[in-house]
Amino acid sequence: MLVLTSLSFSAMVLFCLAMSKHREQVLAHQVSSLVVRFLRPLAWLLLSFTAYLSVELFGWSIGPALLFGALTIAILLLILLLTYRAKIVPPLAIVISLLASISIFIG
Amino acid sequence: MPYLINKLHLSSPHWPLVSRVFAALFGGYVLATSSSLFVSQILLHAVGKYQAIHIGLMLTFIVYACAAMWVFSVASVSKAWLGLIKLTIFFTVATWFLMQFTGVTS
Amino acid sequence: MKDNFRQSMKWLHTWVGLIVGWMLxxxxxxxxxxxxxQEITRWMEPERPFIVHNISNEKLIDTAQRYLNKHAAGIDEWDIYLPNSRDQNLRVGWRHEPEPGKKRGQYITKVLDITTGEKVESRATGGGRLLYRMHYRLHYLSTDISYWLVGFCSMLMLLAVITGVVIHKKIFSDFFTFRAKKVLPGWLDIHNVLSVIALPFHFMITYSGLLFFLFTYMVLSSNLQTNEDEYSAMRKEIYPRTAHLEKANQAADMLDISTLYQQVKTAWQGDELSYVEMFAANDVNAQVLFVRHETDITYNPADEVMISAVTGEVITQQPKEYTAAGMIHNGFISLHEGQFAGAIARWIYFFTGLIGTAMIASGLILWTTKRKPQQMKKPNGPDFGYRLVEQLNIGTIVGLPIAIALYFYANRLLPLDMVGRAAWEAHVMFISWAILLSYPAFRPAAKAWSEQLQLAALVYLALPLVNALTTDKHLFNSLSKQDWNLAGFDLTLLLVGSCFAFAAYKVKALQVSNNSSKRPSTQSSKQRVKQGKAQLPATSGSLLPVQQAHKEQC
Structure with a gap:
């Protein structure tokens, strides 16, 4: 469940970075347009992987239900961070996705 | 009689709205019911009687919601009522027509 | 109705949401x-013992069976509920023979003390079940009226959800937008964000809520298409049940259930027993059903094992056959109830439910915020309708949580031997809600918001203290015994209380800053009071985005 939430969070951060109005909010420096173009497909990829993982971990019936729950929590967290502490979003996303991937490989 | 009609304030600006609310509430319900009869007649042979009825019933809430939205979106109240009545008649007649073939009485 | 489709739907969304908003x-x-x-009921019955860790399922089953042999002799059907993360006490239940003229007999449950093996006498209380039954069965009203009223509200909720999606112009480009600093866009964003992030949940919970009473609401259609026998056959097809043998009226000795359980453990490759059901006890046809925690939203045959209690043979069961429509129907109902949810998933359910609640609250507040500038310009003050909405908003959004807290207070403070004690707990809740609903009529809106928020903070923060003074199940004991069920309740109260306290603080701070900037200090005190009254409601909208943002967090 925590893995799902953290992966959804990272995917949402990628979506958010793909939108110019939020990118300025979060990052201090400019990013090359080449990188920006890859952000959205990458986000979809990560989201699909999370969906796959939810089914793998919890089965066809419970998995998707939990995935939506995880997405809700992740998006709410991201929106609150964007509003009140925008600058810590990128480092937090990196830390969280690292923790998630470590826990996948260990657990 | 004219006195009674005057009493009802039929010229009041609220009447069209009240009429629309009634159309959505009761007209929508009757339409949803007739749609469920129609759906269950169509599906009868494919999935069996009980499941056909069940599917028809489960769809009624969506039909009801769409009907209510439609009633509040059209330009005039009479159009809203007429539309509901026409569609209800269509569903009922189509159901009756299908029943002649299926031979199952509802 | 309006100029274009979107405008009409916006109008519909606004009014549909408003008329049933408080009820929703x-x-x-x-x-x-x-x-x-279950967790709430456990807290409301403080006479029950603390959690006992590390007791094997076999020993628990033996304890329960000993008790049942002694106290439920001659009863055919009984159940054993093992302690789990939701209720950490061992419980047993049995159904008496139906009284003449009745369909089913009375069902009795008892909580057992694991160490002594005897039942625990608890105070009379409605518990969590009473609270949860209110959301579809209401209170004080007859069953039929309640179901139809709830159905009406749910139907309008479904309408509001669908029209809400239709009128939201920039669902994706505004996905992460929250303009907290501005009043009206701020409230709009809150409402949008709360709706969009949990949209699948909102739709699921509303639609499945209607499906629960499908045959009640669509009675006309189902009566037209089925007669009585067909109707019950159809219901059997939609809700299949586990079949079990009937009593043969031939007495037989049963094996110990804990011995039978060994076979189940091998079948499951695990020890996660949830409950045990006994059919036709002490009869040749005696059968025991072992059920574990659900691993599927509809039904998974692997989660149940039926064994003959006389021969010890595993009885292979006919798997329940669902039709496709039945699968969807039961899937929705299971998603609504969330019985399959483990600890974390349950918290997410709870949290998402609160998001839904906050979505409704923010929609109601949005209604007043939008009309405020116009209403405040009126020479005779705001319209009656506007004031009524504002009053009901305060009395419901803050008043209802207070009333629920007072339900818990009543549980702790009403005399234990009081006649109709359980009923009075609910009376206390509804009387206090009525008071809190009418109170804002006599106060300026901003004052009422701030006062009720302070009261809410106070009642929630003080409740663990009252719990400590009236019972031994307080936070210090529950934490040291690692009874997370009890401790979690008190900790949640503290968290909710802190959120209310923070909201109250923010409201106060914003009021002060607004008043000092808006009001020239040279006015006479009389004028100041007069203007203050008219101005205070105007300020309440501006402070609320922040408060709501924090309420979401609780």
């Missing part, structure tokens, strides 16, 4: 608490 708020909040109804 009540249904969503009590329903959300329902996800923890």
């Amino acid at each position: 708020f009540f249904m969503f909040l009590t329903g959300t608490l329902g996800y923890f109804y």
Whole structure:
């Protein structure tokens, strides 16, 4: 469940970075347009992987239900961070996705 | 009689709205019911009687919601009522027509 | 109706949401608490013993069976509920023979003390079940009226959800937008964000809520298409049940259930027993059903094992056959109830339910915020309708949580031997809600918001203290015994209380800053009071985005 939430969070951060109005909010420096173009497909990829993982971990019936729950929590967290502490979003996303991937490989 | 009609304030600006609310509430319900009869007649042979009825019933809430939205979106109240009545008649007649073939009485 | 489709739908969304908004708020909040109804009941019966760790399922089954042999002799059907993360006491239940003229007999449950093997006498209480039943059965009203009223509200909720999606212009480009600093866009964003992030949940919970009473609401259609026998056959097809043998009226000795359980453990490759059901006890046809925690939203045959209690043979069961429509129907109902949810998933359910509640609240507040500038310009003050909405908003959004807290107070403070004690707990809740609903009529809106928020903070923060003074099941004991069920309840109260305290603080701070900037200090005190009254409601909208943002977090 925590893995799902953290992966959804990272995917949402990628979506958010793909939108110019939020990118300025979060990052201090400019990013090359080449990188920006890859952000959205990458986000979809990560989201699909999370969906796959939810089914793998919890089965066809419970998995998707939990995935939506995880997405809700992740998006709410991201929106609150964007509003009140925008600058810590990128480092937090990196830390969280690292923790998630470590826990996948260990657990 | 004219006195009674005057009493009802039929010229009041609220009447069209009240009429629309009634159309959505009761007209929508009757339409949803007739749609469920129609759906269950169509599906009868494919999935069996009980499941056909069940599917028809489960769809009624969506039909009801769409009907209510439609009633509040059209330009005039009479159009809203007429539309509901026409569609209800269509569903009922189509159901009756299908029943002649299926031979199952509802 | 309006110039274009979107405008018409916007109008519809606004008014549909307003007329049943408070009722939906009540249904969503009590329903959300329902996800923890067992935990709440456990807290409301403080006579039950603390959790006992590390006792094998076999020993628990033996304890329960000994008790049942002694106290439920001659009863055919009984059940054993093993302690789990939701209710950490061992419980047993049995059904008496139906009285003449009745379909089913009375069902009795007892909580057992694991160490002594005897039952625990608890105070009379409605518990969490009463709270959760209110969200579809209401209170004080007859069953039929309640179901139809709830159905009407749910139908309008479904309408509001669909029209809400239709009128939202920039669902994706505004996905992460929250303009907290501005009043009206701020409230709009809150409402949008709360709706969009949990949209699948909102749709699922509303539609499945209607499906629960499908045959009640669509009675006309089902009566037209089925006669009585067909109707019950159809219901059997939609809700298949586990079959079990009937009593043969031939006495036989049963094996110990804990011995039978060994076979189940091998079948499951695990020890996660949830409950045991006994059919036709002490008869040749005696059968025991072992059920574990659900691993599927509809039904998974692997989660149940039926064994003959006389021969010890595993009885292979006919798997329940669902039709496709039945699968969808039961899937929705299971998603609504969330019985399959483990600890974390349950918290997410609870949290998402609160998001739904907050969505309704923010929609109601948005209604007043939008009309405020115009209303405040009126020479005779705001319209009656506007003031009524504002009053009901305060009395419901803050008043109902206070009333629920007072339900818990009543549980701790009403005399134990009081006649009709359980009923009075609910009376206390509804009387206090009525008071809190009418109170804002006599106060300026901003004052009422701030005062009720302070009261809410006070009642929630003080409740663990009252618990400590009246019982031994307080936070210090529950934490040191690692009884997370009890400790979690008190900690949640503290968290909710802190959120209310923070909201009250923010409201106060914003009022002060608004008043000092808006009001020239040279006015006479009389004028100041007069103007203050007219101005205070105007300020309440501006401070609320922040407060709501924090309420979401609780």
